[in-house]
Amino acid sequence: MPIDQVTISFLDPYQSSGPLVISPRFDDSLSFLTQWLTAHRSYVESQMLLHGAVLIRGFQINDAPDFEKAIMALQPNLSDSYRGTSPRSVFAGTKYTFSAADVPVNYPIAQHLEMSFLKAPPRELYFGCLKESSSKGGETSLCDFRKVYRDLDPDLRRKFQDKKILYRRQHGKVGERWTFDVGAMLPWTQLFGTSSRAEVEKIAREEESPPVQWVGPNQDTFLQEWKDEPCQYHPITNECVWFNHAQVFHWSTFPAELWYAFTRLNDIRFLIRCIIMWIIAIIKYGLLGYKMALNMSFGDGTPISLREMNLVRKVIHDNMVFNTWEKGDIMCIDNFSTSHGRQPTYDFGRKILVAWSNPYDKTLTKAPSSSEQVTLVDCSCEEMKQLKSAVRNIIKTNDSTVPNAVQATPDTTPDSTLSSEEAEDLKAMYENHHKSQENLQLPSLGCHKRHTSGPIPQFSLS
Numbered sequence: 001m002p003i004d005q006v007t008i009s010f011l012d013p014y015q016s017s018g019p020l021v022i023s024p025r026f027d028d029s030l031s032f033l034t035q036w037l038t039a040h041r042s043y044v045e046s047q048m049l050l051h052g053a054v055l056i057r058g059f060q061i062n063d064a065p066d067f068e069k070a071i072m073a074l075q076p077n078l079s080d081s082y083r084g085t086s087p088r089s090v091f092a093g094t095k096y097t098f099s100a101a102d103v104p105v106n107y108p109i110a111q112h113l114e115m116s117f118l119k120a121p122p123r124e125l126y127f128g129c130l131k132e133s134s135s136k137g138g139e140t141s142l143c144d145f146r147k148v149y150r151d152l153d154p155d156l157r158r159k160f161q162d163k164k165i166l167y168r169r170q171h172g173k174v175g176e177r178w179t180f181d182v183g184a185m186l187p188w189t190q191l192f193g194t195s196s197r198a199e200v201e202k203i204a205r206e207e208e209s210p211p212v213q214w215v216g217p218n219q220d221t222f223l224q225e226w227k228d229e230p231c232q233y234h235p236i237t238n239e240c241v242w243f244n245h246a247q248v249f250h251w252s253t254f255p256a257e258l259w260y261a262f263t264r265l266n267d268i269r270f271l272i273r274c275i276i277m278w279i280i281a282i283i284k285y286g287l288l289g290y291k292m293a294l295n296m297s298f299g300d301g302t303p304i305s306l307r308e309m310n311l312v313r314k315v316i317h318d319n320m321v322f323n324t325w326e327k328g329d330i331m332c333i334d335n336f337s338t339s340h341g342r343q344p345t346y347d348f349g350r351k352i353l354v355a356w357s358n359p360y361d362k363t364l365t366k367a368p369s370s371s372e373q374v375t376l377v378d379c380s381c382e383e384m385k386q387l388k389s390a391v392r393n394i395i396k397t398n399d400s401t402v403p404n405a406v407q408a409t410p411d412t413t414p415d416s417t418l419s420s421e422e423a424e425d426l427k428a429m430y431e432n433h434h435k436s437q438e439n440l441q442l443p444s445l446g447c448h449k450r451h452t453s454g455p456i457p458q459f460s461l462s
Contacts, residue, residue, distance in 0.1 A: 052338030064091035120359035137345030164299030183293030
């Protein structure tokens with residue numbers, strides 16, 4: 001099937017970066033989409049490597065089985081094993097399709113790479129929309145964590161890399177209800193699909209995860225502790241990536257994200273909740289010493305300060321891009337380079353689903369050290385071009401990966417509107433675009449970037 005049967009563009013028309021958009025040209029049926037994705041799987045995956053995410057928009061995706069069928073055409077190796085922190089439930093009629101997060105939609109979810117704290121997170125992530133938000137908010141925002149690594153204050157990044165990160169994960173037998181700590185909502189019985197502590201320990205051993213401890217008055221609270229690297233090399237492009245959950249499970253995250261939502265959406269309800277949650281967070285975590293369900297500190301046990309976390313958040317929000325959902329959308333994400341998060345909304349009818357590929361053992365690629373990072377961070381534009389060139393070398397420019405416009409002429413594809421000469425021009429235009437895009441300097445679309453939303457909140461706790 002010729003590749004030019006779809007339209008290819010960018011989510012931001014003023015930037016040749018960010019999510020690539022694939023939309024119908026002649027046929028918007030699910031049948032056509034699955035055939036096209038199967039035929040051009042390598043092309044879509046190569047664009048996920050280059051741009052971090054690919055948005056499939058405008059096709060007839062009406063329910064969860066439709067979504068799963070489309071994703072299986074692109075990525076047949078899906079997984080139904082979930083060891084994340086948000087409560088999720090599988091959709092009827094599917095095996096690999098889950099609710100994105102079974103937490104109230106007015107809860108913001110900070111940017112993160114899915115299950116980045118595990119030894120083997122999924123390589124790719126797929127979101128779908130069955131019902132978009134009809135009010136403000138509700139977007140699934142994206143952020144290039146390669147840029148976060150490069151833009152983060154070098155001294156702070158070096159501190160993270162030298163000290164590492166200490167994770168302390170705790171789940172009760174019954175999830176908490178009245179909390180803004182999403183991890184505390186998830187009971188270990190749901191996380192592992194069993195109420196047997198022995199079975200949980202067996203699963204942990206099989207997955208080579210940290211040893212399980214049982215704590216609490218009844219010895220029925222699940223606990224794991226381990227150290228991890230804050231950054232990783234991308235397993236294919238070898239680019240450095242900010243690769244941890246610090247910005248998600250810091251005690252200040254929930255009220256800080258509500259502040260960002262207020263400054264962007266100007267909804268007074270978010271400001272009121274922000275003030276209330278700051279008071280609760282400061283008393284509960286700052287003064288009384290409570291810990292988050294997935295608590296994070298530097299590897300030596302010293303806490304990550306509010307000032308340090310604000311520096312991390314600023315870099316993330318400066319690089320965020322927003323996707324306003326449309327019914328039938330599918331967002332394909334490279335989970336080893338591009339993070340996702342949820343913007344809060346008060347539209348409780350919003351319905352977003354998710355699937356993910358098989359896990360990839362991140363320990364197969366060594367993490368960048370603090371001594372190596374200086375060279376990589378301070379690399380020249382020419383060196384950055386070489387990194388991008390490495391990706392293109394993986395996806396050799398030929399008629400199997402470049403849009404097959406040459407074959408998509410009226411002689412071979414009656415529906416095509418291209419003449420043979422126009423087909424050759426389309427192929428040349430595509431090749432020239434990828435050769436020159438790193439030199440392209442175009443104006444930024446202001447409404448797309450997070451730094452237009454408002455100032456970074458500066459709070460201090462004496």
